[in-house]
Amino acid sequence: MAPAASLDLESRAWIDALGDDGVVRDDAVARLHALLLRAARFEVARRRPALPHLRGNELDDIALEAADDALVSVLARLEDFEGRSRFSTWAYKFALLEAAVKLRKRSWQGREIPLEPESWSLLAARGSSPEHEAEQSELLGSIREGIESVLTPHQRRVLVAIALNGVPIDVLAERLGSTRGALYKTLHDGRQKLRAHLASQGLAVDRAEGGNRHG
Amino acid sequence: MDERLRRLLGASGPELTCDECFAELDRYVELEVSGTDADAAVPGMRAHLEGCPACGEEHESLRALVAGDDA
Numbered sequence: 001m002a003p004a005a006s007l008d009l010e011s012r013a014w015i016d017a018l019g020d021d022g023v024v025r026d027d028a029v030a031r032l033h034a035l036l037l038r039a040a041r042f043e044v045a046r047r048r049p050a051l052p053h054l055r056g057n058e059l060d061d062i063a064l065e066a067a068d069d070a071l072v073s074v075l076a077r078l079e080d081f082e083g084r085s086r087f088s089t090w091a092y093k094f095a096l097l098e099a100a101v102k103l104r105k106r107s108w109q110g111r112e113i114p115l116e117p118e119s120w121s122l123l124a125a126r127g128s129s130p131e132h133e134a135e136q137s138e139l140l141g142s143i144r145e146g147i148e149s150v151l152t153p154h155q156r157r158v159l160v161a162i163a164l165n166g167v168p169i170d171v172l173a174e175r176l177g178s179t180r181g182a183l184y185k186t187l188h189d190g191r192q193k194l195r196a197h198l199a200s201q202g203l204a205v206d207r208a209e210g211g212n213r214h215g
Numbered sequence: 216m217d218e219r220l221r222r223l224l225g226a227s228g229p230e231l232t233c234d235e236c237f238a239e240l241d242r243y244v245e246l247e248v249s250g251t252d253a254d255a256a257v258p259g260m261r262a263h264l265e266g267c268p269a270c271g272e273e274h275e276s277l278r279a280l281v282a283g284d285d286a
Binding site: 042043046084086089092097139159163164169188194195 | 219220222223224225227230232233234237240241242244245266267268269272273276277279280281284
């Protein structure tokens with residue numbers, strides 16, 4: 001869709017310059033790359049404490065690679081910009097996505113992806129009182145039973161990897177030859193089955209932390 | 216709902232897909248940063264951000280970046 005007529009002045013200037021040719025466009029592309037690099041470095045800086053094994057120059061390389069890839073994406077999708085946000089905000093999200101995905105993949109590089117429960121201890125009850133702990137124990141036990149009995153093998157692997165073992169969805173998608181969107185659909189469908197399983201046993205999860213039994 | 220249950224069960228109610236979330240993310244964040252009711256403007260976004268760790272992280276980053284620009 002073409003940009004809306006009501007673009008703010010700054011966004012209009014970006015679109016006009018990037019749609020120009022020659023020196024004007026070259027300058028706009030260079031400024032866009034700088035903007036994307038700033039966003040990618042912002043993402044790298046946010047995640048740096050969780051990535052102590054990566055050296056500074058590796059992180060700089062990831063940020064630059066993310067900005068390069070985001071620039072290609074933004075330029076290819078200029079027609080999609082509808083002016084529903086500022087152009088800079090719209091462009092930032094491409095750089096943040098590229099940087100986040102690269103950092104998640106780098107963080108899991110060479111590591112085995114656990115598709116089976118590494119430990120059920122995550123599902124141990126931690127109630128604030130004996131009564132709450134008993135409720136939690138019943139709920140979590142039913143979730144474990146549901147994971148083992150009502151999910152398809154693929155739903156079980158995806159839910160266990162992402163929700164129980166903490167595998168990033170992009171990393172799992174790459175290993176399984178899938179996409180974030182497809183795996184999230186699988187995760188969502190599995191969650192719906194688990195919720196239905198809990199409901200069939202009279203267990204509700206949204207009314208209070210730890211869950212309550214209906215009626 | 217505690218963090219473990221949220222990771223396992225996601226949020227209740229309708230939610231956007233990952234692609235829909237990415238398409239709406241810039242508008243949603245600008246509404247949030249400006250103090251407008253972003254959840255009313257983009258139904259299903261909050262549930263998705265609570266259910267999808269990756270999209271949730273990217274939302275936090277974009278909000279922080281834009282808020283910093285506007286400060």
